[in-house]
Amino acid sequence: MTQLDVIKMIGDVLTNIDVVTGSLQSNDPNLQKLMDLRVVLDDRQTQLSRQVFNDNTQTFQAASQQLATVNTNIQGSITAINNIASVIGNVSTFLDSVTTFMTSIGAFL
Amino acid sequence: MAKTALFLAACALLCDFGCAKPSAFQAPVSKFHDATTSVLTSTKTYYTALNKSERDHYIDQQLAARKDIRLSEIDETQLLTSEDIAARLKALDVLSQYSELLYQLANSTAPSTIQSKATALQKSVTGVSDEINKLGGPQDAQFKSATSAVFPIVGQVLQAFIDSKIEDALKNAIKTGTKPVNDLIGAIETDMIVAYERKRNFLSEQRSAAVQQYERDLQSKVEQGKLQGDAQLISTTEDDWEVFQTASPTVGLEAMKQADDALEKFVKTQKPSITDFSSFISAMEAFASAAQRVSTAVHQLEKTN
Numbered sequence: 001m002t003q004l005d006v007i008k009m010i011g012d013v014l015t016n017i018d019v020v021t022g023s024l025q026s027n028d029p030n031l032q033k034l035m036d037l038r039v040v041l042d043d044r045q046t047q048l049s050r051q052v053f054n055d056n057t058q059t060f061q062a063a064s065q066q067l068a069t070v071n072t073n074i075q076g077s078i079t080a081i082n083n084i085a086s087v088i089g090n091v092s093t094f095l096d097s098v099t100t101f102m103t104s105i106g107a108f109l
Numbered sequence: 110m111a112k113t114a115l116f117l118a119a120c121a122l123l124c125d126f127g128c129a130k131p132s133a134f135q136a137p138v139s140k141f142h143d144a145t146t147s148v149l150t151s152t153k154t155y156y157t158a159l160n161k162s163e164r165d166h167y168i169d170q171q172l173a174a175r176k177d178i179r180l181s182e183i184d185e186t187q188l189l190t191s192e193d194i195a196a197r198l199k200a201l202d203v204l205s206q207y208s209e210l211l212y213q214l215a216n217s218t219a220p221s222t223i224q225s226k227a228t229a230l231q232k233s234v235t236g237v238s239d240e241i242n243k244l245g246g247p248q249d250a251q252f253k254s255a256t257s258a259v260f261p262i263v264g265q266v267l268q269a270f271i272d273s274k275i276e277d278a279l280k281n282a283i284k285t286g287t288k289p290v291n292d293l294i295g296a297i298e299t300d301m302i303v304a305y306e307r308k309r310n311f312l313s314e315q316r317s318a319a320v321q322q323y324e325r326d327l328q329s330k331v332e333q334g335k336l337q338g339d340a341q342l343i344s345t346t347e348d349d350w351e352v353f354q355t356a357s358p359t360v361g362l363e364a365m366k367q368a369d370d371a372l373e374k375f376v377k378t379q380k381p382s383i384t385d386f387s388s389f390i391s392a393m394e395a396f397a398s399a400a401q402r403v404s405t406a407v408h409q410l411e412k413t414n
Contacts, residue, residue: 004302011306015313022317026324039170042310049188049303052247 001064002055009071010045013094016078023081030084037091044098053105063104070097137393144400145208148361149201151407155358156194159304160187166311193246199237206230227270234260255296259289294362301358319343356406364399
């Protein structure tokens, strides 16, 4: 995977989150939780967009592959509005994986 | 650009096989030129709007969270500095003018005019190269590397034009111009993918925000006029979202690379058959079509934002 692939992958999850937040009642307590997760994920995408990493390294490839696996595992269930607890769990898992990925490639140095 | 030169050389090659410069070739050259101009214009629009998207996103976020808005923080949101963007726009201008020059060569019988334009453009290339060399941001490495490879070649081709060595210039463009020009397009494409993804992020968030606003006002039982306004905003945002799906500038840039490849393949064909020529024309038309589609979408988005 390339750095641009990861930026796109995060973008796909963000748009899925927006579909969910745009489908919840305004007084649903889960709405704010999801929006908070979105803010952090958006911040991660911003940081990746501002820096350039060598995506040919073994470290980058291994870390991005792990992230891609998590992304594949949550596909489909991330927009399951009838099971919002699962959606929040999956978004949190993805966000954690992005943070791990970015730590691995030195994005927070 | 250099590929137009390739095409002109193809015309020259065909002439070697006993034909005069065929006027039929002017149509595909013209299509290539127009499509290139269109793609570069769309790309410029994205570069110009890149920081605006980030600024607006920051302001929206601060407003939603009822937080202070600071100019220093607005400055920090910018993905590229104003110098970065200015240098990229100037590089695009050079490519555009180069394309224009080669186009005129295909359609003009006044080489003296072309020579004076080539001289002016050569000066621009030197100035823009100096400017790009001064860039030191983290996103500049690929762009600097690509321009440092292509600009000297453009300079050599222009020098040959100035020296009235048109044929040498075309041969030079064929031999050395293809890869560097494609690498520069690739560097621009990288910027555009990031710009497109960030814009997608913001538009997607706006879709959700518009629906949430309607929902809140519905629950608060606001007057019908306010609710209608909310509904109209949802409708407009959805229209933008729909148009945006077809507005990726990378589609145009990719089509441009494919047109380049088609030109190169055509030039390398020793004795082009009717089929070769048909494939070549089809490739130029496909490029023109992609460029037109992206241009229309980008223009439509520009009007609504």
